[in-house]
Amino acid sequence: MNPNAGLDAVKSFKSAAWTSTERAQIYDRTTSSTSDLTHFVTSEYIGLLTQRIAPKSAVLDLGCGTGVLTKALAALGHDVTGVDISQAMLDKIDTSGGRITLRQGDVYALPFADASFDGVITRWVIPHFRDWPTIVREAARVLRPGGTMVIDHTSRANYALAAREGALDHSTFGYDPRVQGGDKTVFYAAASVDELQLAADSAGLDLIDVAPLGFFRQNAVIAAVLGGEGFQTYRKAVDAFYQDPGARAFIQWFEQNITRALPLDMVNGMGVVLRKRAAG
Numbered sequence: 001m002n003p004n005a006g007l008d009a010v011k012s013f014k015s016a017a018w019t020s021t022e023r024a025q026i027y028d029r030t031t032s033s034t035s036d037l038t039h040f041v042t043s044e045y046i047g048l049l050t051q052r053i054a055p056k057s058a059v060l061d062l063g064c065g066t067g068v069l070t071k072a073l074a075a076l077g078h079d080v081t082g083v084d085i086s087q088a089m090l091d092k093i094d095t096s097g098g099r100i101t102l103r104q105g106d107v108y109a110l111p112f113a114d115a116s117f118d119g120v121i122t123r124w125v126i127p128h129f130r131d132w133p134t135i136v137r138e139a140a141r142v143l144r145p146g147g148t149m150v151i152d153h154t155s156r157a158n159y160a161l162a163a164r165e166g167a168l169d170h171s172t173f174g175y176d177p178r179v180q181g182g183d184k185t186v187f188y189a190a191a192s193v194d195e196l197q198l199a200a201d202s203a204g205l206d207l208i209d210v211a212p213l214g215f216f217r218q219n220a221v222i223a224a225v226l227g228g229e230g231f232q233t234y235r236k237a238v239d240a241f242y243q244d245p246g247a248r249a250f251i252q253w254f255e256q257n258i259t260r261a262l263p264l265d266m267v268n269g270m271g272v273v274l275r276k277r278a279a280g
């Protein structure tokens with residue numbers, strides 16, 4: 001029996017899940033808002049990379065989807081390459097501005113030469129794959145020495161705190177990081193700082209920062225307190241609350257000044273900053 005059969009099935013499912021035109025259309029529509037809380041968290045996330053790279057850097061967006069990060073980075077003046085397994089997703093990206101290059105390709109075997117990019121960024125791809133350190137190693141290959149990589153991940157410590165005394169119902173939270181848990185096809189990965197450090201070491205990267213991101217958006221501790229249905233109601237309420245200018249200013253202040261200082265068991269999302277070590 002192949003011990004990786006389950007893993008391979010999840011990988012194939014995850015890689016195929018976005019390939020239809022219909023799926024790309026829905027994804028494009030549901031992620032294009034520039035006035036919701038997710039957009040704000042996205043901007044904070046992109047800042048982890050842009051504050052560390054020179055103007056007009058060559059940046060790779062791994063699993064770029066419909067180009068939310070690709071387009072934002074190009075608008076900031078960087079030369080961005082987006083790679084994705086789904087041509088339907090890539091087809092949604094307007095490249096007429098001239099700073100965007102698109103390639104269909106697999107994050108496990110990137111169609112680029114070693115040391116091609118000054119920066120690499122990826123969002124909502126790494127936490128889908130249990131063997132995510134392999135993706136990090138492949139991304140490090142195409143990053144030049146001294147270059148910066150920013151990946152997102154989900155905090156294992158947040159799940160551990162939330163699941164104390166069985167308080168977190170993973171199936172209703174929507175993100176189930178357990179190896180044996182739930183439906184294999186909706187399996188997500190999670191990481192501790194030690195696991196991030198190990199992955200960084202094996203890819204020749206220094207772990208520069210692990211930034212807690214998005215306290216209000218997706219938090220297993222809040223989900224454990226409220227229960228599945230309560231958490232869905234809470235999420236809708238936060239989205240509505242965020243549309244009020246005063247509430248928006250408060251949430252943005254909290255995310256920038258308080259979330260950043262919280263321990264990783266209090267926050268589900270992490271922005272991870274890595275730097276490629278010099279050769280030799």
Ligand SMILES: C[S@@+](CC[C@H](N)C(=O)[O-])C[C@H]1O[C@@H](n2cnc3c(N)ncnc32)[C@H](O)[C@@H]1O
Pocket residue numbers: 014015016018019031062063064065066067068069083084085086089105106107108122123124125
């Ligand atoms: C949740 S979407 C994230 C898209 C985008 N990064 C964003 O922030 O909106 C996941 C993306 O990963 C892509 N993907 C899945 N498996 C892949 C693989 N093996 N190689 C490249 N892209 C992959 C999917 O096609 C999809 O566009």
